[in-house]
Amino acid sequence: MKYYEDMVVGTVTHSPRPYKVTREEVIDFASKYDPQPFHLDDEAAAKTFFGKLSASGWHTAAMTMRLMVESWKDQEESASLGSPGVDELRWIKPVYPGDELRVETTLMSKRRMKSRPEMGLTKTQQKVFNQNDELVMTMIGNGLIKVRNPDVMEDD
């Protein structure tokens, strides 16, 4: 188990295998959660600046989360306690059926919480690339991580 104390600022992790985006999944996700014409239908999408059917940005974010969870499992399991939120999410390029996505995560900073000594707060940057190494999405995420030794306040 990887605790707060084990996390080293500056560490870069990579998703272990690419996420293959299928046309069926793009349409399925959009039908449920983002039923705008450019995420549902080829003909409608062709008339927009996307040019062709593209994934909902929320679908890209969800696939990114999947790749992040796989990154953790590839290494030691981390003592994740969930996330209070995201500071910045940018959809830079459309994601299309057939794309293969990968995620690069950098631990930007970490700090202990005075009010909750059993928890640490981490800030990470995610960069999501497609198969052509084009940046399609970036994100700055906050994470809550279990502290191994809550009685020892080593920083802050």
Add this chain to the structure above:
Amino acid sequence: MKYYEDMVVGTVTHSPRPYKVTREEVIDFASKYDPQPFHLDDEAAAKTFFGKLSASGWHTAAMTMRLMVESWKDQEESASLGSPGVDELRWIKPVYPGDELRVETTLMSKRRMKSRPEMGLTKTQQKVFNQNDELVMTMIGNGLIKVRNPDVMEDD
């Protein structure tokens, strides 16, 4: 069609009907996109600070998007050109199976883009509430909206 010019800063819109969160959908979404124990399994969730099975934050964001699209359709269709991203996303309270979500959207600001006279940029705040009127998620989103008269630059 509701163009950039028709949008009035300060306007508040409400999702037309609640989104009912089902246990089946929570597990289905988490299995695909966020397979952490507290989103998948009652017993595992009981051991965490969530207390019981809760929805992935990305699932809550996706359900919020659905409610936003329904809000637009309830009124006039808006000339949405997609979104460049989100400035701040906060998961404030867990969302549980059985919850009913609604979204309140406020248009905070809008501006024309000098580089793309056919587009305007809007900033909106979303507040997501459950059936007990507890705030579960907030978000500040950016939207690109089609301009009716690109030749007329009424503000910058």
